[in-house]
Amino acid sequence: MPKKKYSTGWRNENKHPSLSEVFSSVPVPQQKGIWRKLFSFTGPGLLIAVGYMDPGNWATDIAGGSKFGYMLLSVIFISNFFAIILQHLALKLGIVSERDLAQACRDHYPPFISFILWILCEIAISACDLAEIIGSVLALKLLFCIPITWGVLITAIDILIILFFQYKGFRYIESVVAALIFTILVCFSFEIIRSKPEIFSILKGFIPNPEIIKNSQSFYISIGILGATVMPHNLYLHSSIIQTRDYPRTIEGKKMAIKYATIDSTLSLSLAFFINAAILIISAATFHKAGHTEVADIMHAHKLLTPILGSSLAGVFFALALLASGQNSTLTGTLAGQIVMEGFLNIRLKPWIRRLITRLIAIVPAMIASIVYGEKGTAELLIISQIILSVQLSFAIVPLVYFTGDSKKMGSFVNGPILKISAWLITVIVIFLNLFLLYDIFL
Template sequence: MTQFNHNKGWRKEKSSNSLNEVFASIHIPKDGNFNKKLLAYLGPGLLVAVGYMDPGNWATDIAGGAQFGYALLSVVLLSNIFAIILQHLSVKLGVVAERDLAQACKDHFHPVVNFILWIFCEIAIAACDLAEVIGSAIALNLLFGIPLSIGVVITIIDVFIILFLQSRGFRYIESIVGGLIFVIFMAFFYEILLSRPDIFPLLEGLIPHKEIITNPSMLYIAVGILGATVMPHNLYLHSSIVQTRNYPRTIEGKKEALKFASIDSSLSLMLAFLINASILIIAAATFHTTGYKDVADINDAYKLLTPLLGTTLASIFFGIALLAAGQNSTLTGTLAGQIVMEGFLDIKLKPWIRRLITRTIAIIPALIISIMYGERGTADLLVFSQVILSMQLSFAVVPLVMFTNSKSKMGEFANKMWLKILAIFISIIIISLNLYLLKETFF
């Protein structure tokens, strides 16, 4: 077995392992068959997939389906392909360099640049948390009639749920997330059966159309879908949690880990694609075809599903899926926050303090807006949180592509030429589309 020097090409040795309390804590069978090994690696991909189906995605998918039918399905598919490639690069950085993206940035960039990157990243995590707070509060309001402001405060409880899960071990977190994703999937499977979409227009929607570029309002929503799909904090998260597996830290061991972790990531993100596509398909089949083309937020969708599909279960399942999505995203947001703070600053806070800080930052604007402006205000805040995430995305994608392209940092694991070109191409598209989204939003 050839040992791989994960410090080669980096300026200094890392001060500690990423998420040290769970580093290499999950056993990988040395002599197991393919299925046993894959089962041991399954988990981190599900945690990452959660970020691709959080409440922030729902608004853009609903608006896209209601306004333009199935036409933007191709954008959801393209976004998912981008996500699969970027998360593969994130896995590669974590497995090969044994650094998460925050630790890698800290090693490579000037302290001033790192401080700026950390601030941007914290803003993005707070924005993501804001989307989860609002999503959960809206779900509680729709399902149980709890006022939005009280629902926002109730979301603090998840701090203690996460603490309990973390104390039980990392597999518990992965199992809970997997269970909640299953709830979301089954809820939307039921909704698809009820809405009975047209199969041929649906399949046609998976092929990109010129109109997506030429129609400004369609392009705006398309960019929103892309911005809401690829999550910056997921790139930090995945590069860390992939290291929870106790694989041999040799060239052969890393090759095997990279193979299985990439399968886990790709399968999980295809599941996220099915859920995101389902939201758009339901909106297209239910709202677009019945003339409700101006439905653009979660509240309107929830209220219209019952009369249009003829059963109250349609709205109830929609609300349950939203609550599960909101709660799921808080789990991964907490971990990402811990990884970013420890990686950039070498500051180790107790998880409950870290969680409380992030949640407080998200709760204050959500509480003020929900009290002053109610439903409409929280819907606008949800969209605004996605714009903030879009702004941060480039600052995570560019360093990730730089590091994994580097032969000196990654050795024989550096991206092959075709992957280098593809990664740079995706980076340029993401930066260009996000600049366009910002221009349209603010000007």
């Protein structure tokens, strides 16, 4: 019997709406000006940007700034450039194929391969959720002196907050995220003004330095920055939430959607880049300059900020930004977990059940670390979580780059030669760096 040919390039041509409860729920004006259209597409990029400024980024940026000054700013810049390219591919896949990345994997690969990819993605989401828990727990301790063990338990009840905003509508979730990002931006603007960084040293830091690769410690932190910046679950998330927009599912409608969604994504990631760079700059201008080159965790950084900057508000703003960062990441982590499970397994669970499962998986190691090792254990767990994310990144990038470069699947929207080469080059670099990291760690 001849093998069946699939006109669209997918093994399974039956499509199911991604995040069906909010699919195509945000209206896009068709006859209005560009600003009204851009505003209607503004939101998904902010949700994606959250993943690029979560507590995991704090740990790697603080460690990099305190130990190596401004040198690793170039790593943040390059990582952010990678992120802009990859998130563009993710939103394009969602708009053109009308599938999120998890659904695309399920409709392309055999069930066994899809199952493996799902397991790997769940591990990454749990690692990310672990970073969110630790960040929120540390912020609660800094702001309200709540013990770490109790803080871990308190973070479990944020399920109720998420469910409330999911019920109110997707625009409400985006508004909450925007407000929290604004809080983070204000806090770090204050910190960076107080720290009085050296402008020339900052500009020099954006020039790649060969010492980054030669020094095993700086290379290790650089991989952590890459893992904390380019988040694998964000690729699944973006390919889904862009479909919440009610744009015409036609060739022209999809072109318009890709155009405005890319603007939203690029501007939002530029904001995330500023915040990430600000964390490293503050760390370099305060800790590294004062000779505190071994500040590798958030608690230590908070303890030193107030005396070095000479302001009691420095520590408060630092902790407030950390709490906003952790809660923001919780919102997007919930959506990513739902998208991944529904997309790979075609299983529809109630949001609170899905969130509870993910939360429990992350709470167990966080609780053990907090009880056995205290603050130091949670800080080390934060770094480890970012390494796990970085290693898993390859398994999300390869399918994404392959799908968007396949003319059968993408039609006239297939990646052009320059974008295709750039995307595969980024993929090769990520895979090489992660293999090198594993070699360095184990051998």
